[in-house]
Amino acid sequence: SQQGEEDPQALSIQEGENATMNCSYKTSINNLQWYRQNSGRGLVHLILIRSNEREKHSGRLRVTLDTSKKSSSLLITASRAADTASYFCATLGNKLVFGAGTILRVKS
Amino acid sequence: EAGVVQSPRYKIIEKKQPVAFWCNPISGHNTLYWYLQNLGQGPELLIRYENEEAVDDSQLPKDRFSAERLKGVDSTLKIQPAELGDSAVYLCASSPTRNYNEQFFGPGTRLTVL
Numbered sequence: 001s002q003q004g005e006e007d008p009q010a011l012s013i014q015e016g017e018n019a020t021m022n023c024s025y026k027t028s029i030n031n032l033q034w035y036r037q038n039s040g041r042g043l044v045h046l047i048l049i050r051s052n053e054r055e056k057h058s059g060r061l062r063v064t065l066d067t068s069k070k071s072s073s074l075l076i077t078a079s080r081a082a083d084t085a086s087y088f089c090a091t092l093g094n095k096l097v098f099g100a101g102t103i104l105r106v107k108s
Numbered sequence: 109e110a111g112v113v114q115s116p117r118y119k120i121i122e123k124k125q126p127v128a129f130w131c132n133p134i135s136g137h138n139t140l141y142w143y144l145q146n147l148g149q150g151p152e153l154l155i156r157y158e159n160e161e162a163v164d165d166s167q168l169p170k171d172r173f174s175a176e177r178l179k180g181v182d183s184t185l186k187i188q189p190a191e192l193g194d195s196a197v198y199l200c201a202s203s204p205t206r207n208y209n210e211q212f213f214g215p216g217t218r219l220t221v222l
Contacts, residue, residue, distance in 0.1 A: 004150075031209070043151070043199065043213040088150045095164060096208040098150030 004032075004089040004099030012105045019076040021102040023089030024069075030092045032065055032072050037101070038085035046074075046087075081108040110134065112214035114200050120220045126188035129217045133181065133202030140177060141211060142185050143199040151199055157183065158206060190221045 007022045023032070031050045037043045049056045049065045049072065056063045062075040076083055086101040113132040121127050133140050138159050143151035154173065156164040159180035168175065172191070177183040187194055197218050201211040 030207075033209070042215045043201075045210050045212070048209060090150070092208050095153055095156070096211070098152070100149050 004091050004097065006087070006089060006099045006102040008102060009100075010103040010105070012107065013079055015079060015081055015106055015108045017079055019079050019083070019104055019106070021074045021087050021089075021104070023072045023074070023099055025072075025089075025091045025099075026070065027091075027093055029067075032063075033090045033092065033096070034061075034063060034072075034074050035088045035090060035098070036085045037088065043088075076104075079104075079106045081106050112200055112202055112212055114198075114214035114217055116217055117215060118218050118220075120222065121190055123192055123221050124189040126186065127190050127219060128187075129185045129198050129200075129219075131183045131185070131200030131214060133183070133200070134204075134212055137202035137204050137212070138180065139203045139206055140183050141201040141203075142175060142183070143201065145197045145199055145216070147196075154185070156208075187219075190219075192221050195219055195221045 004023045004025045013019055031048055033048045034046045035043050036046055047058045047063050049063050060077045065072045084106045086103050088098050088101045090096050090098045115130050140157040142154040145151045153167050155168045155175050157177045160177050175185045197216040199213055199216045201213045203211045
Protein backbone atom coordinates (compact mmCIF):
# COMPACT_ATOMS: atom_id res chain seq x y z
CA SER A 1 0.00 0.00 0.00
CA GLN A 2 1.24 3.53 -0.76
CA GLN A 3 0.84 6.30 1.77
CA GLY A 4 1.88 9.37 -0.17
CA GLU A 5 -0.41 10.71 -2.84
CA GLU A 6 1.06 13.14 -5.33
CA ASP A 7 -0.89 15.85 -7.04
CA PRO A 8 -1.13 16.49 -9.92
CA GLN A 9 -0.66 13.11 -11.57
CA ALA A 10 0.87 14.84 -14.58
CA LEU A 11 2.18 18.33 -15.26
CA SER A 12 3.35 19.92 -18.50
CA ILE A 13 5.15 23.27 -18.48
CA GLN A 14 7.44 25.38 -20.64
CA GLU A 15 11.15 25.57 -20.00
CA GLY A 16 11.93 28.38 -17.58
CA GLU A 17 8.64 28.09 -15.70
CA ASN A 18 8.34 26.85 -12.14
CA ALA A 19 6.85 23.44 -11.36
CA THR A 20 5.06 22.63 -8.12
CA MET A 21 4.14 19.13 -7.02
CA ASN A 22 2.24 18.24 -3.89
CA CYS A 23 2.24 15.21 -1.66
CA SER A 24 -0.28 14.27 1.01
CA TYR A 25 0.04 11.44 3.49
CA LYS A 26 -2.00 9.84 6.22
CA THR A 27 0.07 8.89 9.26
CA SER A 28 2.80 10.54 11.32
CA ILE A 29 6.26 10.48 9.81
CA ASN A 30 9.93 10.85 10.76
CA ASN A 31 10.89 12.45 7.50
CA LEU A 32 9.72 12.91 3.93
CA GLN A 33 11.92 12.42 0.90
CA TRP A 34 11.59 13.34 -2.76
CA TYR A 35 12.98 11.20 -5.56
CA ARG A 36 13.21 11.67 -9.32
CA GLN A 37 13.01 8.88 -11.85
CA ASN A 38 13.79 9.04 -15.54
CA SER A 39 14.89 6.48 -18.04
CA GLY A 40 18.42 7.79 -18.18
CA ARG A 41 19.41 7.84 -14.51
CA GLY A 42 16.86 5.65 -12.78
CA LEU A 43 15.57 6.64 -9.34
CA VAL A 44 17.60 9.37 -7.67
CA HIS A 45 17.27 10.85 -4.18
CA LEU A 46 16.70 14.62 -4.35
CA ILE A 47 16.07 15.97 -0.88
CA LEU A 48 15.03 14.93 2.62
CA ILE A 49 13.06 17.05 5.08
CA ARG A 50 12.68 16.01 8.69
CA SER A 51 9.39 16.20 10.55
CA ASN A 52 10.62 19.14 12.64
CA GLU A 53 11.61 21.16 9.58
CA ARG A 54 9.26 23.36 7.60
CA GLU A 55 11.30 24.26 4.54
CA LYS A 56 14.46 23.12 2.85
CA HIS A 57 16.36 24.23 -0.25
CA SER A 58 18.77 22.47 -2.56
CA GLY A 59 19.81 24.30 -5.70
CA ARG A 60 16.65 24.92 -7.73
CA LEU A 61 14.58 22.73 -5.41
CA ARG A 62 12.48 23.99 -2.54
CA VAL A 63 10.57 21.59 -0.30
CA THR A 64 8.02 22.52 2.32
CA LEU A 65 6.45 20.31 4.94
CA ASP A 66 3.27 20.98 6.90
CA THR A 67 2.83 18.19 9.43
CA SER A 68 -0.47 19.63 10.69
CA LYS A 69 -1.92 19.20 7.20
CA LYS A 70 0.15 16.09 6.47
CA SER A 71 1.34 17.56 3.21
CA SER A 72 4.51 18.53 1.40
CA SER A 73 5.31 20.40 -1.76
CA LEU A 74 8.26 20.29 -4.13
CA LEU A 75 9.00 23.42 -6.15
CA ILE A 76 11.40 23.30 -9.06
CA THR A 77 12.34 26.79 -10.18
CA ALA A 78 13.45 27.78 -13.68
CA SER A 79 12.71 24.33 -15.05
CA ARG A 80 14.80 22.75 -17.78
CA ALA A 81 14.05 20.07 -20.33
CA ALA A 82 16.32 17.76 -18.33
CA ASP A 83 13.90 18.02 -15.38
CA THR A 84 11.42 15.92 -17.36
CA ALA A 85 10.88 12.87 -15.15
CA SER A 86 8.56 11.29 -12.62
CA TYR A 87 8.79 12.72 -9.12
CA PHE A 88 7.93 10.63 -6.06
CA CYS A 89 7.46 11.60 -2.47
CA ALA A 90 8.34 8.94 0.08
CA THR A 91 7.38 9.07 3.73
CA LEU A 92 9.38 7.44 6.50
CA GLY A 93 7.49 5.97 9.43
CA ASN A 94 8.85 2.57 10.37
CA LYS A 95 9.75 2.10 6.71
CA LEU A 96 9.89 4.19 3.55
CA VAL A 97 6.65 4.27 1.58
CA PHE A 98 6.49 5.84 -1.89
CA GLY A 99 3.57 7.58 -3.53
CA ALA A 100 2.45 6.98 -7.10
CA GLY A 101 4.36 9.96 -8.46
CA THR A 102 3.85 13.06 -10.59
CA ILE A 103 4.94 12.94 -14.23
CA LEU A 104 6.58 16.24 -15.14
CA ARG A 105 7.17 17.21 -18.74
CA VAL A 106 9.20 20.32 -19.47
CA LYS A 107 8.87 21.50 -23.05
CA SER A 108 11.72 23.36 -24.69
CA GLU B 109 32.28 5.70 -7.62
CA ALA B 110 30.40 2.76 -9.07
CA GLY B 111 26.69 2.72 -8.42
CA VAL B 112 24.38 -0.12 -7.55
CA VAL B 113 24.69 -2.86 -10.14
CA GLN B 114 21.81 -5.12 -11.09
CA SER B 115 21.55 -7.96 -13.54
CA PRO B 116 19.99 -8.93 -15.74
CA ARG B 117 18.45 -5.67 -16.97
CA TYR B 118 15.61 -7.47 -18.74
CA LYS B 119 14.14 -10.92 -18.30
CA ILE B 120 11.29 -12.62 -20.13
CA ILE B 121 10.03 -15.95 -18.83
CA GLU B 122 7.03 -18.22 -19.08
CA LYS B 123 4.73 -18.42 -16.08
CA LYS B 124 5.58 -21.09 -13.52
CA GLN B 125 9.30 -20.77 -14.38
CA PRO B 126 11.82 -19.67 -11.75
CA VAL B 127 13.76 -16.42 -12.05
CA ALA B 128 16.56 -14.79 -10.09
CA PHE B 129 17.82 -11.23 -9.89
CA TRP B 130 21.24 -10.19 -8.66
CA CYS B 131 22.33 -6.98 -6.97
CA ASN B 132 25.74 -5.61 -6.04
CA PRO B 133 25.42 -2.58 -3.74
CA ILE B 134 27.74 0.39 -3.47
CA SER B 135 30.91 -0.56 -1.63
CA GLY B 136 30.62 0.08 2.07
CA HIS B 137 26.82 0.27 2.11
CA ASN B 138 25.65 -2.16 4.74
CA THR B 139 21.93 -1.64 4.10
CA LEU B 140 20.36 -3.19 1.03
CA TYR B 141 16.77 -3.04 -0.16
CA TRP B 142 14.70 -4.81 -2.77
CA TYR B 143 11.69 -3.01 -4.21
CA LEU B 144 9.03 -3.92 -6.71
CA GLN B 145 7.70 -1.20 -9.02
CA ASN B 146 4.59 -1.67 -11.10
CA LEU B 147 3.93 0.51 -14.10
CA GLY B 148 2.69 3.95 -13.09
CA GLN B 149 3.34 3.33 -9.40
CA GLY B 150 6.05 4.08 -6.91
CA PRO B 151 8.40 1.41 -5.61
CA GLU B 152 7.12 -0.93 -2.88
CA LEU B 153 9.53 -2.41 -0.37
CA LEU B 154 9.96 -6.17 -0.48
CA ILE B 155 12.83 -6.68 1.94
CA ARG B 156 15.54 -4.75 3.78
CA TYR B 157 18.89 -6.14 4.86
CA GLU B 158 21.29 -4.84 7.46
CA ASN B 159 24.49 -6.65 6.51
CA GLU B 160 23.38 -10.24 6.03
CA GLU B 161 20.33 -10.02 8.28
CA ALA B 162 16.86 -9.50 6.82
CA VAL B 163 15.41 -6.94 9.23
CA ASP B 164 12.16 -6.22 7.40
CA ASP B 165 10.64 -8.82 5.09
CA SER B 166 7.01 -8.32 6.02
CA GLN B 167 6.10 -7.37 2.44
CA LEU B 168 7.85 -10.31 0.80
CA PRO B 169 5.39 -12.95 -0.51
CA LYS B 170 7.19 -15.83 1.10
CA ASP B 171 5.26 -18.56 -0.67
CA ARG B 172 7.07 -17.80 -3.92
CA PHE B 173 9.69 -15.12 -3.21
CA SER B 174 12.99 -15.63 -1.43
CA ALA B 175 16.06 -13.50 -0.96
CA GLU B 176 19.51 -13.90 0.42
CA ARG B 177 22.49 -11.71 1.11
CA LEU B 178 25.40 -13.97 1.83
CA LYS B 179 28.45 -12.31 3.39
CA GLY B 180 26.52 -9.06 3.63
CA VAL B 181 27.43 -7.77 0.19
CA ASP B 182 25.72 -9.08 -2.96
CA SER B 183 22.10 -10.12 -2.84
CA THR B 184 19.84 -12.37 -4.88
CA LEU B 185 16.07 -12.19 -5.14
CA LYS B 186 14.30 -15.28 -6.45
CA ILE B 187 10.76 -16.00 -7.59
CA GLN B 188 9.62 -19.58 -7.93
CA PRO B 189 7.26 -20.13 -9.60
CA ALA B 190 6.63 -16.86 -11.39
CA GLU B 191 3.08 -15.70 -12.03
CA LEU B 192 1.71 -13.28 -14.63
CA GLY B 193 1.19 -10.65 -11.93
CA ASP B 194 4.89 -10.65 -11.08
CA SER B 195 5.65 -8.68 -14.24
CA ALA B 196 7.23 -5.48 -12.93
CA VAL B 197 10.54 -3.74 -12.42
CA TYR B 198 12.59 -5.06 -9.50
CA LEU B 199 14.79 -2.40 -7.98
CA CYS B 200 17.72 -2.84 -5.65
CA ALA B 201 18.96 0.02 -3.50
CA SER B 202 21.66 0.49 -0.91
CA SER B 203 22.43 3.11 1.69
CA PRO B 204 25.29 3.88 4.05
CA THR B 205 22.91 4.40 6.97
CA ARG B 206 20.48 2.10 8.73
CA ASN B 207 17.30 4.13 8.53
CA TYR B 208 16.07 4.37 4.92
CA ASN B 209 17.67 7.75 4.31
CA GLU B 210 19.32 8.67 1.02
CA GLN B 211 19.01 5.39 -0.80
CA PHE B 212 20.95 4.82 -3.99
CA PHE B 213 19.01 2.82 -6.54
CA GLY B 214 20.19 0.49 -9.26
CA PRO B 215 18.76 0.56 -12.79
CA GLY B 216 16.36 -2.27 -12.06
CA THR B 217 15.46 -5.54 -13.73
CA ARG B 218 12.37 -5.46 -15.90
CA LEU B 219 10.60 -8.82 -15.61
CA THR B 220 7.98 -9.92 -18.11
CA VAL B 221 6.07 -13.10 -17.34
CA LEU B 222 4.21 -14.58 -20.30
